[in-house]
Amino acid sequence: MIRTRIAPSPTGDDIHIGNLYTAYINWAFAQKNDGKFIVRIEDTDRTRLVEGAEQKILSTLNAYGIKPDESVEVGGEFGPYRQSERLPIYKKYAEELISKNKAYFCICSRERLTNVREEMKVQKIVPKYDKYCLGRQDEVKKEIEKGIEYVVRLNISENTEVVFDDLIRGEIKINTDNLDDQVLIKSDGFPTYHMAVVVDDYLMKISHVIRAEEWISSTPKHILLYQAFGWELPVFAHLPILRNPDKSKLSKRKNPVWASWYLEQGFLPKAVLNYLALMGWSHPEEKEIFDHDEFIKEFTLERVRAVGPVFDVKKLEWMNGQYIMKIQNSKFKIQILNFYTDKHLDEKIVEQSIPLIKERIKKLSEYWNIAGFLFERPENFEKDLSEQKELLTSVAVRLKKVESWTADQIGEEMQEVAQEKEVPFGKFFMTIRIAISGKKITPPLNESMEILGKEECVERLLGANS
RNA sequence: GGCCCCGUCGUCUAGCGGUUUAGGACGCCAGGUUCUCAUCCUGGAGAUCACGGGUUCGAAUCCCGUCGGGGUCACCA
Numbered sequence: 001m002i003r004t005r006i007a008p009s010p011t012g013d014d015i016h017i018g019n020l021y022t023a024y025i026n027w028a029f030a031q032k033n034d035g036k037f038i039v040r041i042e043d044t045d046r047t048r049l050v051e052g053a054e055q056k057i058l059s060t061l062n063a064y065g066i067k068p069d070e071s072v073e074v075g076g077e078f079g080p081y082r083q084s085e086r087l088p089i090y091k092k093y094a095e096e097l098i099s100k101n102k103a104y105f106c107i108c109s110r111e112r113l114t115n116v117r118e119e120m121k122v123q124k125i126v127p128k129y130d131k132y133c134l135g136r137q138d139e140v141k142k143e144i145e146k147g148i149e150y151v152v153r154l155n156i157s158e159n160t161e162v163v164f165d166d167l168i169r170g171e172i173k174i175n176t177d178n179l180d181d182q183v184l185i186k187s188d189g190f191p192t193y194h195m196a197v198v199v200d201d202y203l204m205k206i207s208h209v210i211r212a213e214e215w216i217s218s219t220p221k222h223i224l225l226y227q228a229f230g231w232e233l234p235v236f237a238h239l240p241i242l243r244n245p246d247k248s249k250l251s252k253r254k255n256p257v258w259a260s261w262y263l264e265q266g267f268l269p270k271a272v273l274n275y276l277a278l279m280g281w282s283h284p285e286e287k288e289i290f291d292h293d294e295f296i297k298e299f300t301l302e303r304v305r306a307v308g309p310v311f312d313v314k315k316l317e318w319m320n321g322q323y324i325m326k327i328q329n330s331k332f333k334i335q336i337l338n339f340y341t342d343k344h345l346d347e348k349i350v351e352q353s354i355p356l357i358k359e360r361i362k363k364l365s366e367y368w369n370i371a372g373f374l375f376e377r378p379e380n381f382e383k384d385l386s387e388q389k390e391l392l393t394s395v396a397v398r399l400k401k402v403e404s405w406t407a408d409q410i411g412e413e414m415q416e417v418a419q420e421k422e423v424p425f426g427k428f429f430m431t432i433r434i435a436i437s438g439k440k441i442t443p444p445l446n447e448s449m450e451i452l453g454k455e456e457c458v459e460r461l462l463g464a465n466s
Numbered sequence: 467g468g469c470c471c472c473g474u475c476g477u478c479u480a481g482c483g484g485u486u487u488a489g490g491a492c493g494c495c496a497g498g499u500u501c502u503c504a505u506c507c508u509g510g511a512g513a514u515c516a517c518g519g520g521u522u523c524g525a526a527u528c529c530c531g532u533c534g535g536g537g538u539c540a541c542c543a
Contacts, residue, residue, distance in 0.1 A: 007543085011543070044543080045542055048542065110541080113541090124467075126468060126469080128539085153541095166471095172470070175469080177469095178539080183540080183541050185541085188541080193543045213471065213536085214537055214538070215543095217470055218538080220470095247535060247536065248535095278479080282479055288479095288490090305472095306472060307473070307536095308535090310478075311478095312492070315478065315493075318491090319492085321505095360503065415501090424501095425501050428501075442502065443504090444502090444503095445502080
């Protein structure tokens with residue numbers, strides 16, 4: 001049974017777009033193999049915990065349509081799925097390690113720790129804990145009984161090669177001399193990430209650990225833990241990390257990173273996910289636009305490249321535009337209505353406007369800019385119309401007489417006026433366009449005027465710039 | 467700095483020893499359609515496959531080195 005997971009930490013405003021990427025891959029991989037996808041909340045850092053973050057992460061994931069088979073919300077047989085509720089479990093396993101001499105208590109002060117590391121840095125050797133407490137465990141235990149704060153450390157043996165096979169990168173080898181005696185249980189009694197992730201992945205029967213590249217260097221620590229327990233290893237696969245344009249790790253200082261931001265901008269969930277699918281992976285037939293089913297069908301970890309791709313919002317916008325063009329008009333109407341709930345848009349007008357703007361916007365947030373004039377009279381005009389009053393008046397007079405108010409008819413009438421007045425079409429229609437919408441760039445004019453209705457158009461033509 | 471990962475057009479990528487004058491997509495430029503914009507169509511610029519050595523009849527593709535980029539070195543995940 002294939003079981004994958006993502007393990008977000010509620011330490012930010014929302015789920016990071018890079019985590020959404022990891023989530024999509026994990027989810028798709030589980031789907032492909034008739035497996036299960038689990039969301040586990042890793043809330044062991046009490047100092048960085050952000051109120052409401054867990055809920056936000058879960059709801060954003062849901063908004064993107066990535067539904068876990070097991071999680072704090074839907075439950076499952078391997079719960080609890082929140083690490084802060086699993087403390088006794090970690091404690092038990094830590095004790096097991098201690099009894100097997102694979103781990104030990106440490107009561108060194110932070111001052112001593114930094115001093116030791118500083119000293120090692122000066123000597124140009126890998127700064128790490130010097131195992132001082134390991135050699136005096138009886139003494140340490142007595143101190144602990146008296147109430148001194150302590151941590152539990154993994155006892156890593158020296159000069160040993162840890163080798164693992166990464167499904168994306170092949171064999172990766174690291175010597176334990178580069179590894180610190182990792183803290184397993186912190187002084188507040190909470191496990192560290194390394195402890196919790198291994199215990200939980202084991203207990204939750206995670207078969208494939210698919211996570212970002214930044215975890216490669218801690219994977220040996222995890223493997224050592226699995227070995228200390230005598231547990232079978234999961235398969236590891238480290239995905240490339242998404243980059244800023246300057247190639248550094250995608251960060252909020254240089255890029256919008258919260259997954260919900262993209263939704264707020266009017267990107268469609270499926271378009272974002274489709275774009276993300278193309279990060280480091282490509283369709284065997286080089287297709288760029290494909291839905292979940294096709295991705296699930298074609299995705300393989302072996303095809304993932306190990307290079308860190310730059311997240312290109314421009315291409316995302318193009319892709320979103322592609323999705324918008326393909327979306328059903330009735331569905332699109334609802335999307336727009338939902339996106340602009342605060343404006344209480346007239347549903348009928350939205351519906352009529354859709355064929356006009358569908359090929360013109362790349363995200364929902366552009367709708368108001370291009371179609372707002374259908375709902376409100378323009379207050380500003382991008383071109384001065386004071387010299388055009390006579391022309392606008394004659395157009396208004398002419399249109400007043402039109403009986404069948406259709407785009408074609410409106411267009412014909414206006415063309416006739418333009419010819420009578422000997423005004424070139426380009427200039428003529430731009431003047432009307434500005435009078436009607438206030439803008440130089442608009443959806444097709446005749447159709448827009450049809451939507452606005454005769455009376456409104458005539459009033460706008462007469463009232464423009466007056 | 468140590469360790470680890472990576473290196474094909476500006477960006478996302480195809481390529482897995484010969485079919486490649488290195489293909490596609492985004493973006494960019496030009497033209498066409500058009501009352502604006504967009505869509506659509508056509509064309510174009512853009513990568514000596516980081517560099518240097520090998521291996522081979524033959525290398526973007528395999529090996530080594532150099533350089534460059536990134537990640538990681540916490541009682542954070």
